[in-house]
């Protein structure tokens with residue numbers, strides 16, 4: 001088994017800023033300052049190391065393999081056997097893995113989709129392989145705490161597949177706080193080596209005696225807080241405090257997060273001990289590293305009422321590539337959109353906190369497996385934040401209050417951390433309520449260095465939040481550089497050509513129709529949920545049992561709405577649509593080809609989104625690129641100062 005060959009701190013200096021907290025005096029981890037208390041340790045920068053005296057160069061570090069990080073060969077083989085073979089570590093993995101193997105506490109903040117899960121899972125498994133069977137235990141050796149049930153399942157699947165592929169006798173179990181106590185007891189009998197749960201799940205085990213605090217103190221070796229920025233905001237503070245008091249001094253703690261926040265700081269102070277803090281550097285003062293560079297971000301200025309016709313034009317005229325994940329801020333709006341799109345023959349599924357968990361997991365699995373192309377996610381947590389900003393001005397937000405909060409699953413988190421596979425386009429039908437919410441939503445595309453696009457529909461009420469996002473992601477030194485540009489492929493003509501049909505159809509999607517569809521979907525999914533439970537127990541790999549993008553309206557779409565007549569589409573839009581299709585064909589379904597595609601277009605300067613001008617038609621190459629001050633849809637031209645290169 002190899003050892004890390006370079007000092008980890010040195011290894012990826014060029015990618016990640018490493019800060020090491022000063023050594024505290026020896027003490028019990030159990031004696032922790034209260035959450036509110038000021039942490040006494042100050043973060044200090046690592047001493048400057050101008051020259052790489054170990055001979056390591058930036059290029060060499062980029063080439064570092066998993067093997068050179070000192071990981072167990074079984075894990076490396078397992079990575080190569082996964083559905084999408086993983087051969088080279090991502091930057092955060094390159095830095096975090098050796099530190100974790102050395103036993104350090106680590107705080108890792110890295111952009112969405114950058115591979116944080118494997119950054120902690122691989123060294124965690126490596127350590128458990130080595131320790132396996134050494135000591136009789138009464139509780140799991142590792143706890144992985146996540147903020148939502150979906151993430152719990154996702155992490156569990158990832159661990160289970162690695163354990164299976166490595167053929168080691170380790171056991172991981174996922175836990176839900178709403179599980180019956182008898183199920184919890186059965187899950188923890190043994191005990192398993194790894195427990196994946198929300199903090200509430202662990203708290204329930206403790207309060208019901210399923211887990212003993214002395215067993216945790218004796219057995220726990222590693223604690224991971226994944227999506228740490230959410231753990232406190234999802235209301236797990238008390239549960240975490242209770243657990244902290246039980247942590248043995250030797251327990252290694254890891255904290256993973258895509259964004260930094262006061263909550264992350266609180267957790268760091270509460271739980272970690274002399275951690276290495278891995279954070280992304282601001283490259284040349286540019287802060288947009290939070291969102292991967294390979295995601296092109298666009299916006300469209302529109303009134304609230306016109307959002308339907310705009311999204312129809314984007315999807316029906318094929319101006320965005322599939323798969324498409326669409327965010328709304330309420331469940332009602334999700335169903336309204338689904339019903340509306342159905343009328344035009346566009347099938348979609350809705351994901352929301354009201355559905356039973358089995359259904360939600362199955363919807364995610366089907367979408368990830370490519371069984372349908374459009375998923376509408378009701379991201380109500382963002383609406384709540386937005387309500388404060390909006391003072392309740394949004395009609396759909398108001399309507400959603402009819403559905404009492406307790407009906408929704410409080411551990412549902414549709415946005416953050418969920419690894420939606422191969423989503424090319426994220427559309428914000430409603431803008432999220434916060435800039436951080438925006439980062440997490442957009443992070444569902446461009447994962448693992450694939451390319452992606454985001455398009456936000458921005459009404460006058462939402463301009464403020466757009467500005468917040470711009471200032472969060474923008475380049476302080478060059479105020480004119482737009483991180484989010486006006487969407488260049490949708491012309492005013494294209495929108496107008498669909499306006500009559502869209503407005504006429506929108507009238508038929510009444511509140512009553514929405515309410516009925518919502519109730520119908522819930523009934524279907526409750527039935528499905530039971531079938532799913534038993535079916536998946538018997539056939540864990542079968543994805544084809546139930547389809548979630550079924551039509552909810554009674555009538556089939558009218559033929560004239562299903563197909564947009566040729567005479568309605570102007571030449572510019574046809575050209576734009578053709579280019580998007582060509583781009584899709586060039587990429588195929590294989591995500592790994594996307595990178596190659598991007599390189600290909602880069603060389604020729606012909607990425608359609610970069611080179612197409614809605615005014616002048618597609619010309620390819622730099623000359624044909626969107627001009628300064630060029631105009632996309634009405635109202636956007638003023639903001640079209642300069643396009644960010646990717």
Ligand SMILES: Nc1ncnc2c1ncn2[C@@H]1O[C@H](COP(=O)(O)OP(=O)(O)OP(=O)(O)O)[C@@H](O)[C@H]1O
Nearest residue numbers: 086088089090112113114115116117258417419448
């Ligand atoms: N070294 C790698 N090479 C290629 N793909 C990878 C690598 N590591 C992870 N991935 C893939 O990248 C995707 C995103 O990884 P992951 O979910 O860990 O991101 P994340 O940083 O946790 O994002 P988020 O902050 O949104 O949760 C996953 O599909 C994962 O399988």
